[in-house]
Amino acid sequence: MSDFEYLQKVTVGQYLPLGSWVHRRDPRVKFVGYALLITALTLTANLHGLLIGIAAAFLLLMLSKTPWKYALRGLLTPLPFLLILAALQLFITPHDISSVSLLKILGAGIYPEGILAGIRLLVRFCILVIILTVSSATLSTLEIIHGLELLFKPLKIFGLRTGSAAMAVQITLRFIPFLAINAEKIAKAQASRGAEWGVRKGNLLKRVRQVFPLIIPLFSNSLRQAETLADAMLARGYAGNAKRTSMVDYQITIRDWVFLLLLVSVSVLIVLIK
Secondary structure, three states: OHHHOOHHHOOOOOOOOOOOOOOOOOHHHHHHHHHHHHHHHHHOOOHHHHHHHHHHHHHHHHHHOOOHHHHHHOOOOOHHHHHHHHHHHHHHOOOOOOOOOOEEEOOEEEOHHHHHHHHHHHHHHHHHHHHHHHHHHHOOHHHHHHHHHHHHHHHHHHOOOHHHHHHHHHHHHHHHHHHHHHHHHHHHHHHHOOOOOOOOOOOHHHHHHHHHHHHHHHHHHHHHHHHHHHHHHHHOOOOOOOOOOOOOOOOOOHHHHHHHHHHHHHHHHHHHOO
């Protein structure tokens, strides 16, 4: 039955009400801090910067009380694709003329530059997945909506509907676990009717063909759920441009500034370290 437990492998988009020090921070501070950290990890090409990113990711795990096994489990799903991309870097990365080939496979040489590029890609994506897991685990649905509305509030002078944009981002993030649940239900229904699931035999093409019958019903169910959600929002009188009040009045405290300063400092260090 472990082959059908898709939701356990999806950590991005799930909120964990752990009540940690990070959970109590202002949502605007968390949004800005996480965005700066993700941007810095995306832009840096230095392996030392990525090592600092690893330390920052595990520090966030400790401060947010997010279980380590839970965060690392989120790497299992994209790991095969990451390994394929890292392997491609071994052959497509440019190298110096003076570089010596370490190994040749089917006439293609593997150089130190390619190995370093593959390691950087693998480490970068693993850190990004962990940080995305922490960010979704420490931001509740209401915090996402209110935080984005407060951050986008200056854009209202340009006539932009910031409330609708915040709601769209929140729905997109929270829809990921529902996709995993639907995929699990469809896979169990197909397996009960004789479909082969969890079979390790066969080449890569055969395994890809096994996934195709899952895609069409999953896409159809997703559209149906999106339509149901839209009808429910309209039935409750939702309007994207309506003025709303919040039960919680968010105020940035000194601890919020300390948390933001910590993430900004780490982001600058990741980018500038040589």
